[in-house]
Amino acid sequence: MFASVIVDIPSKSVNQVFDYRIPDGMEDLIKVGHRVLVPFGRRTIQGYVMKLQDTTDFDPSRIKEIARTLDIEPVLTEEMITIAKHLADYYVDQYISVIETILPAALKANYRKVLKLAEGHTTEAEAALAEISGGAEVEPKRLDPEELRRLSPHLKSGDIQEETVIRQHTRKKTALAVYSLKQQGADLSRAKKQQELLDVIDGSSEPLFVRDLVNDGFSNHLINALHKKGYIEKVEREVERDPYSGRIFTSDPPKVLNPEQQHAYGRIMEALDAQQAKTFLLHGITGSGKTEVYLQVIQKVLEEGRTAIMLVPEIALTPQMVNRFKRRFGDDVAVLHSGLSHGEKYDEWRKIKEGRARVSVGARSSIFAPFENVGAIIVDEEHETTYKQGDRPMYHAIEVAKFRSRYHKCPLILGTATPSLETYARSEKGVYERLELTERAGTKVLPEISVVDMSEEHRTGNTSIISKPLEAAIRIRIERGEQAVLLLNRRGYSNFQICQNCGHVPMCPNCDISLTYHKSNRSLLCHYCGYEGAVHHTCDNCQSDDVTFRGTGTEKVEEILRDMFDAEVVRMDNDTTRRKGMHEKLLDHFEREEIPILLGTQMIAKGLDYPKVTLVGVLNADTMLNLPDFRANEKTYQLLTQVSGRAGRHELTGEVIFQTYNPTHYAIQLAKENDYRRFYEKEMAFRRLARYSPYFFHVLFTVSSEDIRKCLKATSHIHDTLIQKVSDQSIIVGPSPSPLERINRQYRFQILLKYKREPELLEMLNSLDEHYHEAYRTEGISLRIDVDPLVI
Ligand code: ADP
Ligand code: ZN
Ligand code: ZN
Secondary structure, X not given: OEEEEEEOOOOHHXXXXXXXXXXXXXXXXXXXXXXXXXXXXXEEEEEEEEEEEOOOOOOHHHOOEOOEEOOOOOOOOHHHHHHHHHHHHHOOOOHHHHHHHHOOHHHHHHHHHHHHHHHHOOHHHHHHHHHHHOOOOOOOOOOOHHHHHHHOOOOOHHHHHHHHHHHHHOOOEEEEEXXXXXXXXXXXXXXXXXXXXXXXXXXXXXXXXXXXXHHOOOOHHHHHHHHHOOOEEEEEEEEOOOOOOOOOOOOOOOOOOOHHHHHHHHHHHHHHHOOOOOEEEEEEOOOOOHHXXXXXXXXXXXXXXXXXXXXXXXXXXXXXXXXXXXXXHHHHEEEEOOOOOHHHHHHHHHHHHOOOOOEEEEOHHHHHOOOOOEEEEEEEOOOOHHHEOOOOOOOEHHHHHXXXXXXXXXXXXXXXXXXXXXXXXXXXXXXXXEEEEOOOOOOOOOOEEEEEEHHHHHHOOOOOOXXXXXXXXXXXXXXXXXXXXXXXXXXXXXXXXXXXXXXXXXXXXXXXOEOEEEOOOOEEEOOOOOOEEEOOOOOOOOOOOOEEEXXXXXXXXXXHHHHHHOOOEEEEOOOOOOOOOXXXXXXXXXXXXXXXXXEEOHHHOOOOOOOOEEEEEEOOOOOOOOOOOOOHHHHHHHHHHHHHOOOOOOOOOOEEEEEEOOOOOHHHHHHHHOOHHHHHHHHHHHHHHHOOOOOOEEEEEEEEEOOHHHHHHHXXXXXXXXXXXXXXXXXXXXXXXXXXXXXXXXXEEEEEEEEOOOOOHHHHHHHHHHHHHHHHHOOOEEEEEEEOOOOO
C-alpha cells in the first residue's frame, strides 16, 4: 500500500504529491486526510495524505516509509481535499497553503513545534508528540517551560515561550484573578481609587480576572497595593474558551413571514427538497427581514437532520447576528471568526467536526467549517470585500460556497440590499434566481434621506465639518433622548501636516503616503506600514514654525462634537477597537448608557440594529468616490445604503443626511432615492464602455521589489509573456505603477489582464507563477497573481 502525501514545504516547485509506503501493520491506521510525518531529504516533515493506492509510478525500491501518523481521525475530508485542489489551481497557489488555510491554526502550530522537538530528540520527544497528536481525545499533560527545556535543550528561549503558548491551546487555560478576603474595618478613606476597586471585588461572588479589572481602568499597581495590605488574595482561575458560554440568550420564536418573505422561503425550500445546488440572490432592502428568512431556512435544514453554514462579513462587528442565532438555536451554534484565539477556534472547529454543533456563524474562513451533510449555505452582505482574502491564498468565500453547494447538492443564498454588480448581472441572466424583499418587515418604513451640499455650506459661512442641517438634526435627537450614528471614513486627528511657508508635508519614509496626525499619542502615523514619527512644530524642510494640520479624522470630530453639543460621544475606529472585545464593549456602552452619538469609520455601517437610533449622518460621502478604483461608485452606493439602513429600524422613524461636495453624482443621488435598479443600469453602462467586470474577467499581476529597476524588468517580462500567450480578444493594461507606488519600502508595478474567454488561462498562470517563483525569490522580487481581484 502507498500513500500520496503533500508536504509542508512552501514552494511552488514542490506543488506535487510524493508517494510513501505505508509500514506493515499500519494499513488500518492511515486514511486519506490524515496528518503524517514523512522523511523528506534529510529531514522529517509534516504532510497530509491525499490518496491511497496499491501501486506507485515511482521506483518502489526507492520509496520511503511514512514515519508516523498524527491523528486518530483524519483532519481533512475528501471534500476538503478536492476544494484545496480546486482553489490552488484557480487562484494560482500551493496546495499546502490552501490546506493550511482550511485547517485551524492550532493543528498546524502544534505540528510545527512537535517537529522541532522530534528533530533533536527521540524517545522523550516521541512521548511528547504522542501526547499532543491525540488532539481531541487526549487531554495532554501540562508541560512547563522548564520541562520543555530539559526535553529539548536545542530550542531557543523564544521557541520555548511559543511552545508553552501553543501547549496552552490544547489544555485548560487559566489566568490570574483576585477575590476579596472581606477584612473587617478596612480603612481606605484616604485612597479613594483603592476603595473603589475593593468595592468592585467585594461585590463579586467569584474571583475577578486581573486583566478585566485592568481593562476597566484599575491599574496593576492598584491591585497590588490592595494585595499588599491583605485585603485581597490572588488565584489562578480557569478561562472559558467558549467566549459565549455562561451567557444567557433569551429565546426568540420565529416570526410569521410576510408574503415576500414567504415566497423567498418557499423557493429555497423547493431547492432544498429537490436536493438542488441552486444559487439564490436574496435582494432585500435593509430591515426587510432577510435574516428572519435565513433563520427559518436553517430551522428547516436542522429538522431534516442536515447542517448549515452562515457567513457574515466580519463577526467582530456584528455581535448582534451571533445573538440572534444563539437565541434561535442555542448551543447548536458554533462561532468562528478572527477575534478568537487559536485555542477557541480549535474548540469550535472540533464542536463542528464531532457533530456537537450543527450551525456555524462566522467570517470568511468559516466557509471551511468541517460539516458533513450541509443543507444550506448563506452568505449575508454578499457584496462585502472581506469575503476575499487579501493574502495568499487569495480565495473568495463565495467561490468556495458554490463548490460546497454543488458537493452537498444544497441551496446557496446570497443576501444583500446592494448586490455586487457581478451577482446582480448573474441574476439578470438567470444563472442565479433572484428573490426580492422590497419593503421593511412589520410596519416600518425606510428613513427619509437628504443631501447637503458642503460647498454651499462654505459659501454661506459655515466652515465646520458639521453642516447646519446636520447640527440641527443632532440637537433634536439629544433633546428627545434618541441616538445618532455618524460616519466618517477617516481615522486619526488630521490627515496630514503642512508647512504654510514652503508647502512641505511629512511623508512616510517607507511608503508613498503622507503621515496622519494622531493627537492622543502625539505622533505622525503611517496607515500602511505602521511607521510612527514624532510631531515637530517646526518644518523639517525650512525650519519655519508656521506648520499646521489639514483634514479632519474621527479623533478630531469627536472633539468637535463634544464641544458643539456638550454631549458624550462613543468613537469606533481602528484606534479605539484594537483590543480584543472592544467592538462589543463600545457598542454595548452606546446602547445601554444611551449615549447620544456614535461616531465611527465604516465599521459602524454594518449590522447595527438599535431602536433609539433615528438619525444617521454621513460626514463626507465623497471619501470612497475619490478612490482610484473602478468600483469606487459601487462602493459608495453600497456604503451609503448600508449606513442609512441603521436609522429607524424600530418604532421610531429615521432620518438620514449625506454631506457631500458632489450632490449631483449618481451614486449619491440614487442611494438617496434607494433606487438600486437605476444605479445598476447606469454603472453597467460605464463598465461596458470601460470594459471592466462584469463584462470582462480580471487578473491583476503585481510585481514588487525594493529595487525599482528589478521591478520594471520583471514587469516587462510578464508583459511580454502575456502578449504572446493570450488571445486578441483580451486586453492588457500596463505595466503601470500601482495606485500606491511604494509601500513598506517596496516599489510596486502592475499589469491588468481583462479577458472574456481564455481556456488555457489557468494553466498559463500556474506555469508563469511556478517559473517566476523560484527565479525571483533569490533576487528579492515577488510576483502576486490576483485572480478576480476586488481592488485594482
Ligand atoms: P434584514 O436582515 O433584512 O436587515 P431583519 O431580519 O433584521 O432584516 O429584520 C428587521 C427587523 O424586522 C427585525 O427586528 C426583525 O425581527 C423584524 N422582522 C423580520 N421579519 C418579520 C416579520 N415577518 N414580522 C415581523 N417582524 C419581522
Ligand atoms: Zn517649510
Ligand atoms: Zn509607511
